[in-house]
Amino acid sequence: MDLIAVKQRFGIIGSSEAMDRALEIALRVAPTDLSVLVTGESGVGKEFFPQVIHAYSARKHNKYIAVNCGAIPEGTIDSELFGHEKGSFTGATESRKGYFEEADGGTIFLDEVAELPHSTQVRLLRVLQTGEFIRVGSSKTQKTNVRVVAATNINLQTAIKEGRFREDLYYRLNTVPIYVPALRERKEDIYTLFRKFASDVAIQYRMPPITLDAQARTMLENYYWRGNIRQLKNVAEQISAIEESRVITAEVLKKYLPDDGSQTTVPVYVGGQHAQSGDFERELLYKMLFDMRTEMSDIKGMLHELLSGRSTPEQAERIAGFLQAANIIPASQEQTQAPNYAESEEVTEPEKELTKEEVLRNAIVKALRKHNGRRKEAAKDLFISERTLYRKIKELGINEY
Numbered sequence: 375m376d377l378i379a380v381k382q383r384f385g386i387i388g389s390s391e392a393m394d395r396a397l398e399i400a401l402r403v404a405p406t407d408l409s410v411l412v413t414g415e416s417g418v419g420k421e422f423f424p425q426v427i428h429a430y431s432a433r434k435h436n437k438y439i440a441v442n443c444g445a446i447p448e449g450t451i452d453s454e455l456f457g458h459e460k461g462s463f464t465g466a467t468e469s470r471k472g473y474f475e476e477a478d479g480g481t482i483f484l485d486e487v488a489e490l491p492h493s494t495q496v497r498l499l500r501v502l503q504t505g506e507f508i509r510v511g512s513s514k515t516q517k518t519n520v521r522v523v524a525a526t527n528i529n530l531q532t533a534i535k536e537g538r539f540r541e542d543l544y545y546r547l548n549t550v551p552i553y554v555p556a557l558r559e560r561k562e563d564i565y566t567l568f569r570k571f572a573s574d575v576a577i578q579y580r581m582p583p584i585t586l587d588a589q590a591r592t593m594l595e596n597y598y599w600r601g602n603i604r605q606l607k608n609v610a611e612q613i614s615a616i617e618e619s620r621v622i623t624a625e626v627l628k629k630y631l632p633d634d635g636s637q638t639t640v641p642v643y644v645g646g647q648h649a650q651s652g653d654f655e656r657e658l659l660y661k662m663l664f665d666m667r668t669e670m671s672d673i674k675g676m677l678h679e680l681l682s683g684r685s686t687p688e689q690a691e692r693i694a695g696f697l698q699a700a701n702i703i704p705a706s707q708e709q710t711q712a713p714n715y716a717e718s719e720e721v722t723e724p725e726k727e728l729t730k731e732e733v734l735r736n737a738i739v740k741a742l743r744k745h746n747g748r749r750k751e752a753a754k755d756l757f758i759s760e761r762t763l764y765r766k767i768k769e770l771g772i773n774e775y
Protein backbone atom coordinates (compact mmCIF):
# COMPACT_ATOMS: atom_id res chain seq x y z
CA MET A 375 0.00 0.00 0.00
CA ASP A 376 1.28 3.44 -0.91
CA LEU A 377 1.51 5.35 2.36
CA ILE A 378 2.00 8.68 0.59
CA ALA A 379 -1.27 8.26 -1.29
CA VAL A 380 -3.10 7.38 1.93
CA LYS A 381 -1.70 10.45 3.68
CA GLN A 382 -2.66 12.67 0.76
CA ARG A 383 -6.17 11.30 0.66
CA PHE A 384 -6.76 11.96 4.37
CA GLY A 385 -4.67 15.12 4.75
CA ILE A 386 -2.25 13.45 7.14
CA ILE A 387 0.97 15.45 7.42
CA GLY A 388 4.29 13.98 8.48
CA SER A 389 6.69 11.22 7.62
CA SER A 390 8.05 10.10 10.97
CA GLU A 391 8.76 6.41 11.37
CA ALA A 392 6.51 6.08 14.43
CA MET A 393 3.47 7.52 12.64
CA ASP A 394 4.16 5.51 9.47
CA ARG A 395 4.28 2.32 11.51
CA ALA A 396 0.89 3.07 13.09
CA LEU A 397 -0.61 3.76 9.66
CA GLU A 398 0.86 0.55 8.25
CA ILE A 399 -0.84 -1.49 11.00
CA ALA A 400 -4.14 0.23 10.21
CA LEU A 401 -3.82 -0.63 6.53
CA ARG A 402 -2.85 -4.22 7.24
CA VAL A 403 -5.85 -4.90 9.50
CA ALA A 404 -8.31 -2.84 7.41
CA PRO A 405 -9.52 -5.77 5.24
CA THR A 406 -10.25 -7.94 8.30
CA ASP A 407 -13.22 -7.58 10.65
CA LEU A 408 -11.07 -7.38 13.77
CA SER A 409 -11.84 -4.78 16.43
CA VAL A 410 -9.20 -2.10 16.74
CA LEU A 411 -8.33 0.02 19.76
CA VAL A 412 -6.55 3.27 18.94
CA THR A 413 -4.70 4.79 21.89
CA GLY A 414 -2.62 7.91 22.29
CA GLU A 415 -2.66 11.28 24.01
CA SER A 416 -5.28 13.88 23.27
CA GLY A 417 -4.80 15.68 19.95
CA VAL A 418 -2.45 13.18 18.28
CA GLY A 419 -4.74 12.47 15.32
CA LYS A 420 -6.47 9.29 16.45
CA GLU A 421 -9.55 10.15 14.38
CA PHE A 422 -7.75 9.47 11.10
CA PHE A 423 -7.34 5.79 11.93
CA PRO A 424 -10.94 4.55 11.91
CA GLN A 425 -11.49 6.50 8.69
CA VAL A 426 -8.49 4.87 7.04
CA ILE A 427 -9.53 1.42 8.29
CA HIS A 428 -13.07 1.84 6.94
CA ALA A 429 -11.92 3.25 3.60
CA TYR A 430 -9.58 0.34 2.94
CA SER A 431 -12.01 -2.39 4.03
CA ALA A 432 -14.70 -4.29 2.16
CA ARG A 433 -17.21 -2.25 4.17
CA LYS A 434 -16.24 0.99 2.47
CA HIS A 435 -19.51 1.31 0.52
CA ASN A 436 -21.55 0.92 3.67
CA LYS A 437 -21.98 3.38 6.52
CA TYR A 438 -19.24 4.84 8.68
CA ILE A 439 -20.59 6.34 11.89
CA ALA A 440 -18.39 8.20 14.37
CA VAL A 441 -19.75 8.48 17.89
CA ASN A 442 -18.17 10.61 20.58
CA CYS A 443 -19.12 8.60 23.66
CA GLY A 444 -18.11 11.46 25.95
CA ALA A 445 -20.40 13.95 24.25
CA ILE A 446 -23.64 12.00 24.63
CA PRO A 447 -25.53 12.34 27.91
CA GLU A 448 -25.57 9.12 29.96
CA GLY A 449 -29.35 8.99 29.89
CA THR A 450 -29.60 8.73 26.12
CA ILE A 451 -26.48 6.83 25.10
CA ASP A 452 -28.12 3.37 25.04
CA SER A 453 -30.89 4.68 22.84
CA GLU A 454 -28.41 6.46 20.53
CA LEU A 455 -26.32 3.34 20.09
CA PHE A 456 -28.97 0.63 20.10
CA GLY A 457 -32.22 2.45 19.31
CA HIS A 458 -35.48 2.53 21.23
CA GLU A 459 -39.13 1.61 20.94
CA LYS A 460 -41.94 4.14 20.96
CA GLY A 461 -43.04 4.95 24.53
CA SER A 462 -39.98 3.34 26.13
CA PHE A 463 -39.22 6.60 28.02
CA THR A 464 -40.67 10.10 28.33
CA GLY A 465 -40.16 11.81 25.02
CA ALA A 466 -39.84 8.61 22.99
CA THR A 467 -42.73 9.53 20.71
CA GLU A 468 -41.44 7.43 17.82
CA SER A 469 -39.35 4.30 17.67
CA ARG A 470 -35.85 4.92 16.40
CA LYS A 471 -32.96 2.94 15.01
CA GLY A 472 -29.65 3.17 16.85
CA TYR A 473 -26.20 3.51 15.29
CA PHE A 474 -25.53 -0.22 15.49
CA GLU A 475 -28.62 -0.89 13.39
CA GLU A 476 -27.90 2.01 10.99
CA ALA A 477 -24.33 0.95 10.43
CA ASP A 478 -25.18 -2.70 9.61
CA GLY A 479 -22.50 -3.82 7.16
CA GLY A 480 -20.33 -0.81 7.96
CA THR A 481 -18.02 0.57 10.67
CA ILE A 482 -18.65 2.37 13.95
CA PHE A 483 -15.98 4.54 15.51
CA LEU A 484 -16.41 4.82 19.28
CA ASP A 485 -14.31 7.79 20.31
CA GLU A 486 -13.65 8.30 24.05
CA VAL A 487 -14.82 4.75 24.65
CA ALA A 488 -13.80 4.89 28.32
CA GLU A 489 -16.61 7.38 28.91
CA LEU A 490 -19.29 4.74 28.31
CA PRO A 491 -21.44 4.02 31.36
CA HIS A 492 -21.26 0.53 32.82
CA SER A 493 -24.64 -0.63 31.50
CA THR A 494 -23.68 0.44 27.97
CA GLN A 495 -20.38 -1.42 28.27
CA VAL A 496 -22.39 -4.59 28.89
CA ARG A 497 -24.53 -4.02 25.78
CA LEU A 498 -21.43 -3.23 23.74
CA LEU A 499 -19.67 -6.41 24.83
CA ARG A 500 -22.68 -8.44 23.75
CA VAL A 501 -22.88 -6.89 20.30
CA LEU A 502 -19.14 -7.43 19.84
CA GLN A 503 -19.33 -11.07 20.87
CA THR A 504 -22.52 -12.17 19.18
CA GLY A 505 -23.63 -9.34 16.89
CA GLU A 506 -26.83 -9.19 18.96
CA PHE A 507 -28.47 -6.17 20.52
CA ILE A 508 -31.86 -5.13 21.90
CA ARG A 509 -33.46 -1.71 21.40
CA VAL A 510 -34.26 0.19 24.61
CA GLY A 511 -37.81 -0.78 25.67
CA SER A 512 -37.92 -3.86 23.43
CA SER A 513 -37.62 -7.53 24.21
CA LYS A 514 -36.73 -8.54 20.67
CA THR A 515 -33.12 -9.48 19.99
CA GLN A 516 -31.78 -8.14 16.69
CA LYS A 517 -28.66 -8.93 14.71
CA THR A 518 -26.16 -6.55 13.15
CA ASN A 519 -22.82 -6.85 11.44
CA VAL A 520 -20.70 -3.91 12.49
CA ARG A 521 -16.97 -3.51 12.74
CA VAL A 522 -15.91 -1.48 15.77
CA VAL A 523 -12.90 0.79 16.01
CA ALA A 524 -12.59 2.45 19.42
CA ALA A 525 -10.27 5.16 20.69
CA THR A 526 -9.22 6.49 24.05
CA ASN A 527 -6.70 8.95 25.42
CA ILE A 528 -6.82 7.58 28.95
CA ASN A 529 -5.03 4.60 30.37
CA LEU A 530 -7.60 1.80 30.23
CA GLN A 531 -5.59 -0.43 32.55
CA THR A 532 -6.00 2.19 35.26
CA ALA A 533 -9.69 2.54 34.44
CA ILE A 534 -10.04 -1.24 34.80
CA LYS A 535 -8.25 -1.21 38.16
CA GLU A 536 -10.52 1.57 39.35
CA GLY A 537 -13.57 -0.38 38.25
CA ARG A 538 -14.59 2.16 35.61
CA PHE A 539 -14.01 -0.08 32.59
CA ARG A 540 -14.82 -3.76 32.11
CA GLU A 541 -11.77 -5.92 31.62
CA ASP A 542 -13.60 -8.35 29.28
CA LEU A 543 -14.64 -5.45 27.07
CA TYR A 544 -11.08 -4.15 27.02
CA TYR A 545 -9.75 -7.47 25.70
CA ARG A 546 -12.54 -7.69 23.13
CA LEU A 547 -11.85 -4.17 21.82
CA ASN A 548 -8.12 -4.46 21.98
CA THR A 549 -7.81 -7.29 19.44
CA VAL A 550 -5.55 -5.04 17.39
CA PRO A 551 -3.94 -2.20 19.35
CA ILE A 552 -2.68 0.86 17.49
CA TYR A 553 -0.62 3.38 19.41
CA VAL A 554 -0.50 6.85 17.89
CA PRO A 555 2.71 8.53 19.02
CA ALA A 556 2.72 11.87 20.82
CA LEU A 557 4.08 14.82 18.87
CA ARG A 558 7.23 14.95 21.03
CA GLU A 559 7.94 11.39 19.88
CA ARG A 560 8.02 12.53 16.25
CA LYS A 561 9.95 15.78 16.40
CA GLU A 562 10.76 15.63 12.71
CA ASP A 563 7.10 16.29 11.88
CA ILE A 564 6.68 19.35 14.07
CA TYR A 565 7.96 22.03 11.70
CA THR A 566 6.20 20.52 8.67
CA LEU A 567 2.90 20.53 10.55
CA PHE A 568 3.46 24.10 11.77
CA ARG A 569 4.15 25.34 8.25
CA LYS A 570 1.02 23.61 6.94
CA PHE A 571 -1.22 25.18 9.62
CA ALA A 572 0.36 28.63 9.15
CA SER A 573 -0.16 28.38 5.41
CA ASP A 574 -3.83 27.32 5.86
CA VAL A 575 -4.48 30.45 7.95
CA ALA A 576 -2.64 32.63 5.43
CA ILE A 577 -4.81 31.33 2.59
CA GLN A 578 -8.04 31.62 4.57
CA TYR A 579 -7.41 35.21 5.66
CA ARG A 580 -5.44 36.32 2.60
CA MET A 581 -2.32 37.32 4.48
CA PRO A 582 1.33 36.30 4.06
CA PRO A 583 2.20 33.16 6.06
CA ILE A 584 4.36 33.45 9.18
CA THR A 585 7.80 31.85 9.24
CA LEU A 586 10.07 31.01 12.17
CA ASP A 587 13.70 32.07 12.50
CA ALA A 588 16.26 29.33 13.29
CA GLN A 589 16.11 29.76 17.08
CA ALA A 590 12.33 29.78 17.11
CA ARG A 591 12.26 26.59 15.06
CA THR A 592 14.55 24.85 17.55
CA MET A 593 12.32 26.02 20.40
CA LEU A 594 9.23 24.74 18.58
CA GLU A 595 10.80 21.36 17.97
CA ASN A 596 11.93 20.91 21.56
CA TYR A 597 8.72 21.94 23.24
CA TYR A 598 6.72 19.33 25.18
CA TRP A 599 3.40 19.74 23.24
CA ARG A 600 1.10 18.40 25.90
CA GLY A 601 -1.90 19.09 23.63
CA ASN A 602 -0.08 17.56 20.64
CA ILE A 603 -1.15 18.49 17.13
CA ARG A 604 -4.31 20.23 18.29
CA GLN A 605 -2.15 22.54 20.43
CA LEU A 606 0.40 23.07 17.65
CA LYS A 607 -2.41 24.03 15.28
CA ASN A 608 -3.84 26.51 17.80
CA VAL A 609 -0.43 28.07 18.37
CA ALA A 610 0.17 28.45 14.62
CA GLU A 611 -3.26 30.05 14.23
CA GLN A 612 -2.89 32.35 17.24
CA ILE A 613 0.51 33.67 16.16
CA SER A 614 -0.70 34.14 12.58
CA ALA A 615 -3.66 36.18 13.83
CA ILE A 616 -2.05 38.24 16.53
CA GLU A 617 1.51 39.04 15.47
CA GLU A 618 2.06 41.88 12.98
CA SER A 619 5.53 40.71 11.97
CA ARG A 620 5.55 37.68 9.71
CA VAL A 621 8.97 36.45 10.87
CA ILE A 622 8.62 34.98 14.33
CA THR A 623 11.55 35.03 16.74
CA ALA A 624 12.10 32.69 19.70
CA GLU A 625 11.23 35.56 22.04
CA VAL A 626 7.83 36.00 20.43
CA LEU A 627 7.17 32.26 20.15
CA LYS A 628 7.92 31.77 23.84
CA LYS A 629 4.88 33.88 24.74
CA TYR A 630 2.64 31.29 23.09
CA LEU A 631 4.18 28.22 24.71
CA PRO A 632 2.92 27.71 28.24
CA ASP A 633 5.69 26.74 30.67
CA ASP A 634 4.40 23.29 31.51
CA GLY A 635 1.86 22.93 28.78
CA SER A 636 -1.09 23.68 31.03
CA GLN A 637 -0.78 27.36 31.92
CA THR A 638 -0.64 30.27 29.57
CA THR A 639 2.02 32.92 29.96
CA VAL A 640 0.24 35.31 27.65
CA PRO A 641 -1.73 37.95 29.49
CA VAL A 642 -5.20 38.29 28.05
CA TYR A 643 -7.18 41.46 28.52
CA VAL A 644 -10.70 40.68 29.67
CA GLY A 645 -13.19 43.03 31.23
CA GLY A 646 -10.56 45.41 32.53
CA GLN A 647 -8.18 42.91 34.09
CA HIS A 648 -5.30 40.78 33.01
CA ALA A 649 -6.32 37.18 33.32
CA GLN A 650 -4.28 34.03 33.45
CA SER A 651 -6.75 31.71 31.81
CA GLY A 652 -6.68 27.95 31.30
CA ASP A 653 -6.29 26.17 27.99
CA PHE A 654 -9.90 26.27 26.92
CA GLU A 655 -10.45 29.88 27.91
CA ARG A 656 -7.25 30.92 26.21
CA GLU A 657 -8.25 29.20 23.01
CA LEU A 658 -11.62 30.90 22.99
CA LEU A 659 -10.18 34.30 23.70
CA TYR A 660 -7.63 33.96 20.96
CA LYS A 661 -10.36 32.88 18.63
CA MET A 662 -12.33 35.99 19.51
CA LEU A 663 -9.27 38.16 19.02
CA PHE A 664 -8.77 36.53 15.68
CA ASP A 665 -12.35 37.25 14.63
CA MET A 666 -12.10 40.76 15.97
CA ARG A 667 -8.97 41.40 13.97
CA THR A 668 -10.63 40.41 10.72
CA GLU A 669 -13.79 42.31 11.63
CA MET A 670 -11.69 45.31 12.65
CA SER A 671 -10.09 45.55 9.24
CA ASP A 672 -13.57 45.65 7.66
CA ILE A 673 -14.67 48.22 10.21
CA LYS A 674 -11.55 50.31 9.65
CA GLY A 675 -12.34 50.34 5.94
CA MET A 676 -15.89 51.45 6.60
CA LEU A 677 -14.85 54.17 9.01
CA HIS A 678 -12.32 55.39 6.51
CA GLU A 679 -15.03 55.58 3.85
CA LEU A 680 -17.29 57.47 6.18
CA LEU A 681 -14.69 59.88 7.53
CA SER A 682 -13.29 60.68 4.12
CA GLY A 683 -16.69 62.08 3.16
CA ARG A 684 -16.38 60.46 -0.26
CA SER A 685 -19.50 58.34 0.05
CA THR A 686 -22.86 59.40 -1.31
CA PRO A 687 -25.40 60.31 1.42
CA GLU A 688 -27.13 56.93 0.91
CA GLN A 689 -23.87 55.02 1.24
CA ALA A 690 -22.89 57.04 4.28
CA GLU A 691 -26.23 56.32 5.89
CA ARG A 692 -25.89 52.60 5.27
CA ILE A 693 -22.36 52.49 6.67
CA ALA A 694 -23.33 54.61 9.68
CA GLY A 695 -26.30 52.32 10.34
CA PHE A 696 -24.04 49.30 10.36
CA LEU A 697 -21.47 50.92 12.62
CA GLN A 698 -24.18 52.08 15.02
CA ALA A 699 -25.74 48.63 15.13
CA ALA A 700 -22.32 47.22 15.95
CA ASN A 701 -21.92 49.84 18.70
CA ILE A 702 -18.83 51.25 17.00
CA ILE A 703 -20.20 54.76 16.79
CA PRO A 704 -22.97 56.28 18.91
CA ALA A 705 -26.48 56.27 17.50
CA SER A 706 -27.81 59.78 16.79
CA GLN A 707 -31.17 60.63 18.38
CA GLU A 708 -33.17 61.55 15.36
CA GLN A 709 -31.66 61.16 12.03
CA THR A 710 -33.25 62.42 8.94
CA GLN A 711 -30.00 63.16 7.15
CA ALA A 712 -26.81 61.17 6.74
CA PRO A 713 -24.49 62.36 9.51
CA ASN A 714 -21.37 64.20 8.51
CA TYR A 715 -18.74 62.20 10.34
CA ALA A 716 -16.00 63.90 8.35
CA GLU A 717 -16.44 66.83 10.74
CA SER A 718 -16.72 64.74 13.84
CA GLU A 719 -13.64 63.72 15.76
CA GLU A 720 -15.43 61.48 18.18
CA VAL A 721 -15.53 57.76 17.63
CA THR A 722 -16.33 56.01 20.89
CA GLU A 723 -15.45 52.47 21.79
CA PRO A 724 -18.18 50.48 23.48
CA GLU A 725 -17.36 50.09 27.15
CA LYS A 726 -18.39 46.73 28.41
CA GLU A 727 -17.36 45.02 31.58
CA LEU A 728 -17.70 41.35 30.72
CA THR A 729 -16.70 38.62 33.09
CA LYS A 730 -14.65 35.77 31.67
CA GLU A 731 -17.69 33.55 31.99
CA GLU A 732 -19.78 35.95 29.92
CA VAL A 733 -17.11 36.11 27.27
CA LEU A 734 -17.08 32.31 27.04
CA ARG A 735 -20.84 32.06 27.08
CA ASN A 736 -21.14 34.66 24.29
CA ALA A 737 -18.57 32.90 22.15
CA ILE A 738 -20.26 29.51 22.60
CA VAL A 739 -23.76 30.83 21.96
CA LYS A 740 -22.55 32.71 18.88
CA ALA A 741 -20.93 29.57 17.46
CA LEU A 742 -23.99 27.41 18.20
CA ARG A 743 -26.31 29.95 16.57
CA LYS A 744 -24.11 30.19 13.53
CA HIS A 745 -24.36 26.43 13.03
CA ASN A 746 -28.00 26.05 14.08
CA GLY A 747 -27.03 24.17 17.22
CA ARG A 748 -24.76 21.68 15.45
CA ARG A 749 -22.14 21.09 18.13
CA LYS A 750 -19.60 19.43 15.91
CA GLU A 751 -19.28 22.47 13.65
CA ALA A 752 -19.52 24.92 16.58
CA ALA A 753 -16.70 23.08 18.37
CA LYS A 754 -14.56 23.27 15.24
CA ASP A 755 -15.12 27.03 15.04
CA LEU A 756 -14.08 27.40 18.65
CA PHE A 757 -10.95 25.26 18.16
CA ILE A 758 -12.07 22.86 20.88
CA SER A 759 -13.20 19.26 20.94
CA GLU A 760 -16.90 18.44 20.84
CA ARG A 761 -16.52 16.86 24.24
CA THR A 762 -15.10 20.03 25.78
CA LEU A 763 -17.89 22.04 24.20
CA TYR A 764 -20.45 19.66 25.61
CA ARG A 765 -18.94 20.00 29.08
CA LYS A 766 -18.79 23.79 28.88
CA ILE A 767 -22.42 23.98 27.75
CA LYS A 768 -23.36 21.98 30.83
CA GLU A 769 -21.08 23.94 33.16
CA LEU A 770 -22.32 27.32 31.97
CA GLY A 771 -25.93 26.10 31.89
CA ILE A 772 -26.49 27.16 28.29
CA ASN A 773 -29.99 25.99 27.43
CA GLU A 774 -31.01 28.41 24.73
CA TYR A 775 -29.22 29.97 21.83
Ligand SMILES: Nc1ncnc2c1ncn2[C@@H]1O[C@H](COP(=O)(O)OP(=O)(O)OP(=O)(O)O)[C@@H](O)[C@H]1O
Pocket residue numbers: 385386387388414415416417418419420421422485526527603604607759
Ligand atom coordinates in the same frame (compact mmCIF):
# COMPACT_ATOMS: atom_id res chain seq x y z
N1 LIG B 1 -0.72 14.14 11.07
C1 LIG B 1 -1.63 15.12 11.01
N2 LIG B 1 -1.70 15.92 9.93
C2 LIG B 1 -2.59 16.92 9.87
N3 LIG B 1 -3.46 17.22 10.84
C3 LIG B 1 -3.44 16.46 11.92
C4 LIG B 1 -2.54 15.38 12.08
N4 LIG B 1 -2.77 14.78 13.25
C5 LIG B 1 -3.75 15.48 13.82
N5 LIG B 1 -4.17 16.48 13.04
C6 LIG B 1 -5.22 17.45 13.36
O1 LIG B 1 -5.13 17.71 14.76
C7 LIG B 1 -6.43 17.83 15.33
C8 LIG B 1 -6.58 16.83 16.45
O2 LIG B 1 -6.66 15.51 15.91
P1 LIG B 1 -7.74 14.43 16.42
O3 LIG B 1 -9.05 15.11 16.71
O4 LIG B 1 -7.72 13.29 15.51
O5 LIG B 1 -7.06 14.07 17.82
P2 LIG B 1 -7.42 12.91 18.81
O6 LIG B 1 -6.21 12.10 18.98
O7 LIG B 1 -8.67 12.21 18.35
O8 LIG B 1 -7.72 13.76 20.15
P3 LIG B 1 -8.79 13.48 21.33
O9 LIG B 1 -8.30 12.28 22.06
O10 LIG B 1 -8.70 14.72 22.17
O11 LIG B 1 -10.13 13.29 20.69
C9 LIG B 1 -7.41 17.65 14.20
O12 LIG B 1 -7.77 18.92 13.71
C10 LIG B 1 -6.61 16.87 13.16
O13 LIG B 1 -7.09 17.11 11.87
